[in-house]
Amino acid sequence: MKIILAEYRGFCYGVKRAIETAYACIGQGPVYTLGPIIHNPQLVQRLSEQGVVMANTLEQIPAGRVIIRSHGVGPEVYDQARARSLEVVDATCPHVRKAQQAARQLAEKGYYVAVVGEPNHPEVKSIVAWAGERVTVVETPADAQNLPYHEQLGVVAQTTFASDQFNTIVDILKTKCREIEVSRTICTATDQRQQAAIKLARKVDVMVVVGGKNSANTSRLAELCRLQGCPTYHVETAQELKIDWFTGVQTVGITAGASTPDWIIEEVYSKMQEFDQLLDQDMKPLEPGVILKGRVVGVRKDEVFVDIGHKGEGVIPLTELAYPVPENASDVVSEGDEIDVYVLAPEGDDGPVKLSKVKADNIVAWEKLQAAAQANETVTGKVTAVVKGGLAVSLxxxxxxxxxxxxxVQHVADLTPYVGQTLELLPIEIDQAKQKIVLSRRKVLEQEQQRRAEELFSRLAEGQIVTGTVSRIADFGVFVDLGGVDGLIHISDLSWHRVKNPTEVVNIGDEVQVFVQKVDPKAKRISLSLKRVQRDPWYDVVEGLREGMTVAGKVTKLAKFGAFVEVKPGVEGLVHLSELADRRVASAQEVVEVGQTVTVKILGIDKENKRISLSIAQAQQDAERADYQRFLSQESNTLGVTIGEKFGHLFGRKG
Ligand code: SF4
Known part of the structure; x- marks a missing residue:
């Protein structure tokens, strides 16, 4: 069967424009169409699922935008929309707009306006509304005949009106007036579709016209095709097609109305191709060894009847239904099941077509496995048993x-738990001659791991905080699974406190939030920190310390440049060499030793770099100044020393 598409079919310019306008409004607040955007229920449904809702009247629209569809509306609708503070998105087709303006201008010039079209069509109603009071609709030559005489007659056409019919009506209208002005507002899109449909209908056996049943231009296409003497079916969707319509048909034509989306035309075309194959199959004599698709139409205990789209049904004996042979055919198939069958023998004197499901399954299985192996694609298999050296699976x-x-990926000591499981497997060796199928689940898992790793590395960035699960613990740190890839928390990054063993902080299986310190996609390394998602206790501890304060501390370490003094548990500051004593000091050992308790003055706290600078010398001077103050408040002359003798050195240095 030859399937021919009409040269012009489907969406016209105006409809396409209206639909694009509607799609452009999606996601921009409430949006409505005044009436169906086009006469196609399937597309109207699709749009409404995406928030473009159809309203029959402006009163049904609470607020937002209203789309005027390609058919257009009368001037009063724009006024009403404005009065209701609705934003108008005007998708009136420019051709319709032209017809509306022609009607208005003719009326303004004093012509009585005749709109040639269907009175109930929304476009005609909109044109009439622009013509004012002196207007009528003429649909048929009879209407034209019945029109009273007018001095001046202005004629405008519904854009989708058949041009032949329009000419006939105009000829009659010429006899009904003294002066006539004709505005031929028929759109070429309509004309093109109609002429293409007529041309096609004249050369094919059957025409299929696709489009909404409420679409005037689609119905008109169907009517024109029928007028050519061609059996014509008007369908909205592919589901309405019936195979019987095409029995014995050599050529079929398809056309579609201006409001029919391409995807519906494509579905109709594909369905007809399917019919073509089925009809072809039906015509050919069956050959043994052919594999067909069939539908189970009857199940007995020991045989199954299958509709294979051929005259008569085929039968599968129980022994050919499955391996091992089931006790009852209903254990394997049910009525309505779609199955592959292998023709064992065509129908003959000894009975109907004999079929085998076992053979078909086997052939189809090998084809599928070969195809999967070639394309490096996975297949699904069910583990049936643990056998020597591995698992037996059924595919x-x-x-x-x-x-x-x-x-x-890792060695599995006990394979028994896999029995009964369905696994995704990659064929690694297929040899039909040797009936050998070797598969790997490990490769599937590795590929999956790699895919997840790539995906993870592509989205992971330094500085992020992510959630993972502790997967492994080593002496030097903890591995955290971030979703198929492990990152490492070094032991020093586990806590702000000193950690001797990672298990002091986490256990395997713990869910943790971690800070991503470094990502190295090349080396596939991710460095994480647990302590950086926690508040550094250093800040809490230094909370009570102030610059200028004098505190006691313990010397923890001596360095070339000074001595470290712990002023609070875990918080150390540095006493620089120059601040160790009130004299020149070459090395810290001259003044202090590790473990010694000293009094220090806090010179500065650098929170950003977590540094505290201390001074022993200034602490001593402060203490001596305090002594001096005390001394002044007593009677100094009773001490037997002069002030200069006791505190003179304090005046040589600024504290
Ligand atoms: S058929 Fe013509 S007038 Fe009507 S919407 Fe399409 S392009 Fe516009």
């Missing part, structure tokens, strides 16, 4: 083998 009804080393 599409044939038996395959998964070696133990290919079951998982």
């Amino acid at each position: 599409y009804g044939v038996r395959g083998f998964v070696p133990a080393s290919q079951v998982a």
Whole structure:
């Protein structure tokens, strides 16, 4: 069967424009169409699922935007929309707009206006509204005949009106007036579709016209095709097509109205191709060895009847239904099941077509496995048993083998739990002659791991905080699974406190939030920190310390440049050499030793760099100044020393 598409079919310019306008409004607040955007229920439904809702009247629209569809509306609708503070998105087709303006201008010039079209069509109503009071609709030559005489007659056409019919009506109208002005506002899109449909209908056996049943231009296309003497079916969707319409048909034509989306035309075309194959199949004599698709139409205990789209039904004996042979055919198939069948013998004197499901499954299985192996695609298999060296699996009804080393990424000691599981497997060796199918689950898991790693590395960035699960603990740190890839928290990054063993902080299986310190996609390394998602206790501890304060501390370490003094547990400051004593000091050992308790003055706290600078010398001077103050408040002359003798050095240095 030859299927021919009409040269001009489907969406016209105006409809396409209206639909694009509607799609452009999606997601921009409430949006409504005044009436269906086009006469196609399937597309109206699609749009409404995306928030473009149809309203029948402006009163039904509470607020937002209103789309004027390609058919256009009368001037009063714009006024009403404005009065209701609705934003108008005008998708009136420019051709319709032209017809509306022609009607208005003719009326303004004093012509009585005749709109040639269907009175109830929304476009005609909109044109009439622009013509004012002196207007009528003429649909048929009879209407034209009945029109009273007018001095001046202005004629405007519905854009989708058939041009032949329009000419006939105009000829009659010429006899009904003294002066006539004709505005031929028929749109070429309509004309093109109509002429293409007529041309096609004249050369094919059957026409299929696709489009909404409420679409005037689609119905008109169907009518024109019928007028050519061609059996014509008007359908809205592919589901309405019936195979019987095409029995014995050599050529079929398809056309579609201006409001029919391409996807519906494509569905109709595909469905007809399917019919073509089925009809072809039906015509050809069946050959043994052919594989067909069939539908189970009857199940007895020991045989199954299958509709294979051929005259008569085929039968599958129980022994050909499955392997091992089931006790009852209903254990394997049910009525309505779609199955593959292998023709064992065509119908003959000894009975109907004999079929085998076992053979078909086997052939189809090998084809599928070969195709999967070639395309490096996975297949699904069910583990039936643990066998020597691995697992036996069933794939599409044939038996395959998964070696133990290919079951998982890590070695699996006990394979028994896999029995009964359905696994995704990659064929690694297929040899039909030797009936050998070797598969790997390990490769599937590795590929999956790699895919997840790539995906993770592509979205992971330094500085992020992510959630993971502790997967492994080592002496030097903890591995955290971030979704298929492990990152490492070094032991020093586990806590702000000193950690001797990572298990002091986490256990395997713990869910943790971690800070991403470094990502190295090349080396596939991710460095994480647990302590950086926690508040640094250093800040809490230094909370009570102030610059200028004098505190006691313990010397913890001596360095070339000074001595470290712990002023609070875990918080150390540095006493620089120059601040160790009130004299020149060459090394810290001259003044202090590790473990010694000293009094220090806090010179500065650098929170950003977590540094505290201390001074022993200034602490001593402060203490001596305090002594001096005390001394002044007593009677100094009773001490037997002069002030200069006791405190003279304090005046040589600024504290
Ligand atoms: S058929 Fe013509 S007038 Fe009507 S919407 Fe399409 S392009 Fe516009």
